[in-house]
Amino acid sequence: MEGPDIDAAIAKAIETAGGIGKFISRGDVVVIKPNMAWDRTPEQAANTNPQVVASVVKLCFEAGAKTVKVLDNPVEDARRVYVQSGIAQAAKELGAQTPYMDDRKFRKMKLNGEALKEWEVYQEIVEADKVINIPITKHHTLAGLTMSMKNWMGAIGGGRSRIHWKLDESLADLAAFFKPTLTILDSSRILTANGPQGGSLSYVKVLNTVVVGTDQVAIDAFGASLFEREAERPESAERARRYIKLAAKRGAGRMDLENLKIVKVNLS
Numbered sequence: 001m002e003g004p005d006i007d008a009a010i011a012k013a014i015e016t017a018g019g020i021g022k023f024i025s026r027g028d029v030v031v032i033k034p035n036m037a038w039d040r041t042p043e044q045a046a047n048t049n050p051q052v053v054a055s056v057v058k059l060c061f062e063a064g065a066k067t068v069k070v071l072d073n074p075v076e077d078a079r080r081v082y083v084q085s086g087i088a089q090a091a092k093e094l095g096a097q098t099p100y101m102d103d104r105k106f107r108k109m110k111l112n113g114e115a116l117k118e119w120e121v122y123q124e125i126v127e128a129d130k131v132i133n134i135p136i137t138k139h140h141t142l143a144g145l146t147m148s149m150k151n152w153m154g155a156i157g158g159g160r161s162r163i164h165w166k167l168d169e170s171l172a173d174l175a176a177f178f179k180p181t182l183t184i185l186d187s188s189r190i191l192t193a194n195g196p197q198g199g200s201l202s203y204v205k206v207l208n209t210v211v212v213g214t215d216q217v218a219i220d221a222f223g224a225s226l227f228e229r230e231a232e233r234p235e236s237a238e239r240a241r242r243y244i245k246l247a248a249k250r251g252a253g254r255m256d257l258e259n260l261k262i263v264k265v266n267l268s
Contacts, residue, residue, distance in 0.1 A: 006188060006210070010055040013184075013212040016263050023182045024130055026064030031128040032056060032096070033180075035135045035151050036072035036087050038197050039080045045189040046198040048136045050086035052186045052210060056132060057094045068096040069124065072154040075196075106157035113173025114250075115166040120157040121177075130181040133216065137187040137223045139195030139203075139231070142167055144239025146196055147223045148183050148216040149175040149247060172246035175216060175253070183219050185211040192231040205230060217253025218260055220244050225257065 014020050034048035042050055060068050070091040074081040078100045082088035088098040106120040125131060135151035142164055143150055152174040153160055163170040187209040191198045207230060213219050221244050228237035248255045
């Protein structure tokens with residue numbers, strides 16, 4: 001979905017996917033997992049656009065959700081990140097809860113992956129009725145790109161730096177474990193270099209695009225192709241395809257975009 005009106009773009013994209021009622025039911029407890037990792041402003045595109053998060057919160061309540069929680073396990077101080085990102089305020093204004101993750105709520109769970117046999121996972125995410133993953137599209141020094149699958153690192157605890165030892169295999173394991181109800185890839189702004197933190201506005205490109213679907217592997221494959229066309233470092237997309245291919249082989253989703261039905265609507 002493309003267009004400068006984020007509310008309209010999100011609403012139309014979800015309508016095209018079947019409507020919010022297909023994904024959220026009355027009385028649901030919904031967890032929204034944005035990328036909210038860095039002490040950066042929305043304009044710097046290191047975190048998910050707060051307007052995208054707000055649009056989804058609004059739709060969830062319209063569908064009858066009882067509770068909507070917006071949370072992440074930031075890399076930097078959560079007290080600053082939640083504020084600087086603009087996400088907490090945008091979500092709270094619509095009635096969502098924005099709790100900091102509580103260390104006591106991480107539970108060691110069996111992931112049964114190739115690299116990650118078990119890991120500490122945040123209990124509220126796996127116990128929610130519905131989970132909506134809302135990552136941003138951005139450059140990442142080690143992974144090439146961080147999108148849907150990489151965003152699950154904010155749903156786990158423990159020594160997350162160890163995941164980078166077998167990064168591709170670990171991201172495929174996380175994708176096979178987490179089953180989001182819906183994935184919304186925020187490409188309203190993309191971070192083209194110096195990821196994942198960014199910094200300079202010169203690294204940011206405005207695309208006014210969001211990608212909505214239920215297959216996180218397909219969404220990341222599409223995001224990689226989008227980045228490859230629009231960013232100055234197309235080799236980052238090729239690097240990211242290493243873990244996308246592994247996730248597809250694990251059965252976490254499909255990356256053969258040419259065989260999938262992709263609906264594009266331009267609102268601009």
